[in-house]
Amino acid sequence: MDLSSINPILLIASIMISATPILLAAIGEMVVEKAGVLNLGVEGMMITGAVVGFATAVSTGSPTLGFAAAALASAVLSLSFGVLTQMLLSNQVATGLGLTLVGLGLSALIGKPYEGMKSPTMSKLDIPILGDIPVLGPMLFSHDPMVYFSLFLVLAVWGFLKFTRAGLILRAVGESHDAAHALGYKVIRIRMMAIFFGGACAGLGGAYLSLVRVPQWTEGMTAGAGWIALAIVVFASWRAERILIGAYLFGGVTVLQLNLQAAGARVPVEILSMSPYLITILVLVIISARGAHGAPASLGRPFHASR
Amino acid sequence: MIRLERRPQPSRAWTALTPVLAVLLTMVVGGIMFALLGKPPLEAIRIIFWDPLFHPQFAAYSRPQLLVKAGPLILIAIGLSLGFRAGIWNIGAEGQYIMGAICGAGMGLAFYPTTSPLIFPAMVMAGALGGWAWAMIPAVLKVRFGTNEILVSLMLVYVAEALLASVSQKLLRNPEGMGFPGSRNFKQFPAAHNAEIFANSGMHWGVIAAFVAVIFAYVLLTRHIQGFNIRLTGEAPRAARFSGVSPARIIFLCLGFGGALAGAAGLFEVSGPAGQITIDFNSGYGFTAIIVAFLGRLHPVGILLAGLLMALTYIGGELAQLMLGLPGASIQLFQGMLLFFLLATDVFTNFRLRFGKTEVT
Incomplete structure (x- = not known):
C-alpha cells in the first residue's frame, strides 16, 4: 500500500465535497424533526432532487437552475408526505417509507433518458485573497458556491432556532403540540412549512450528488445517503452545529475508504465499501448507549385537534 | 367546512x-x-391486471409466475407484519433475504455434488438462520442500547449487498464458471434444487412455506398469547408493560420471525427461480413486501391477497414492458x-x- 499517494490537500477538499449532500439533507431533516415530524422519506426526496436537478441542468445548461428545480421538486414531493401525515393523519413511519419508494420509482422513470449524459459543470468560486493562501487556499477556499451555501445554511438554521421567535415557536410545536395548539399556534401549518423546507434541502443535497459530486445520473445513485442523513440527525442530538461535525465525519470516512481502495490497501474492498454503513451503525449505538437523546418530545406523534 | x-x-x-x-x-x-x-391508459391497466391471468397467448406462461413472485412477497410480508403490529419497524428485510440466500446456498454448495435428501432441508434451515441472525443485530442493539431499529436494519441492507457482491465473486463463485461471477447453478444440482412440485404450476417449496406461514401467523395472532402480546404492545405499549409483557421479548420475537422468514424466502428464491447466487439476484422483494404488508392490513389473510395482487403488478408490468414498451420503473412507481x-x-x-x-x- 502506498499511503503517500494520498494528497492531504486534495483529501480535505474532497471531504468537503462528499460531506455537502449529506449535510444539506441532514440540516433540512433536523428542522423537520424539531417541528415534531419524523420524515423517513429523505432518501426518496434526495433521489428525486438528484434526477430533477440533473435533467434541468442538462436541458438548460445551467446548474444553478438545476439546483433550484431540484429544491422545488423535492419540496413539492415532500408536501404529499405532509398532506398524508398532517391532514389525513397517516402513520409517519409508513408514509415516510412510502415516500422513499415513490421517490425511487419516480426518479428511475424520469432519469431513464438521461443515463450516461454529462452535466454542465458548476464554476468554482474564486475567492480573491483567501484562495491564494498556499495550503489552506485549495483546501478550503476553492469550492463551488453550494459548499459555502450549505455551511451558511447550518449557521442560519442554528441562529433561527436559537435566537428568533419563529424558531422558538417551531421548537415548541415539536416539544408539545398540544401546548402549542392551546397557545393558538397553527401546529399543522408550521409543520407543513418545516416539511417543505426539509424537502427543499433534501432536493439540494440530491442535486449536489448528481451535478457536482459524481457528476452523472445513475439509477439509485444516492445509495443510502438519505438514510445516513437521518442517522446524522440522531448523532447530532438535534443540534445544528453537531450536524456539521457529523456530516464532515461521514464525508471523511467515505472519502478515506475510496482513497484507500485506490491506494490498494490490504483491507478487502468489500469491507471498505461497507464501512460508511458500519460506522453509521456504530455511531448510532454509541449515541444511544449514552442515553441522553435530546429528541423533540412530540417526534413522530400524530396531532389531531379534536375541538 | x-x-x-x-x-x-x-x-x-x-x-x-x-x-x-x-x-x-x-x-x-x-x-x-x-x-x-404516451401510452394508451386503459390498455395498459388491462395488460397489467387482466392479461397475466386471461390472455390467450401469455396467460399459460404468466399464471405460474404469479405464485413464483407471490411466494417470497407473502413470506417476507408475514414476518414484517408481526413487527409492524408491535410498532417494531424492521425495514431491512432485503438484507435478511440476501443473508438467508447466502447462508442457505453456501450450505448446499458445501455438499456439492452429493445427493442426500437431507441437503435441501438443511439449506432451508441455514437460510432461515442466516436471515434470523442478520435480524438479531438490530434486535440486540435495540434491546441492549435502545438503538433505532429502523436505521440499523436499513444500513445492514447495504452491508449485505456488499457481502453478496463479495461472495459471488470469491467465496461461492462457480469454479467451473470460466471466471464469471456467480455461483454454481442449482438447476444442475438436483439434491439442492428447489424445483417446481407440479410441472408448470409455479408451485415450489417457498410457496408452500408462504401458505404455511399465513396459517401460522393467523393462529398466532388470533389464538395465542404471544400474538395477543404483540398486538397489545403495538396498540397500548404502557398497558402491555403493566401487564408484564417484556418489550425485549417482543422485539426478539418479531425481528427474529421477520428475519427467519425473509432468510427462508431468500433461500427458496436463490435455489429455485433465480437458480444461483449472483451480484443482483435480489430484486427488491424485501422492500415491496413492506407495501404488501400494509396493503394486506397487517392481517395474514389480507397479506395473502395483497401478495398475489402485487405479484400480478410485477408480471403485468413485465408484460406491459413487452407489449407497450412501458418503462420498467413506472411499475415501481x-x-x-x-x-x-x-x-x-x-x-x-x-x-x-x-x-x-x-x-x-
Missing part, C-alpha cells in the same frame, strides 16, 4: 374497503401517468403510489368526516 372526528373504534367496513379504494385510485392516477407517457393511496384513504378507518360548521360548546 370539513373536519375529522375520531371514531370510537376503527371501522371494520372501511378496514376492508380501503385497499380496494386504494387500488382503484392507483389505477386512475396510474392511467393518467401512462397517458402522460405504481407500487409506491399504491402504498401512498392506501395510507391516505386509511383516514376513513379511524375518522369520520363531518361537514358543516364546528359547533362551539
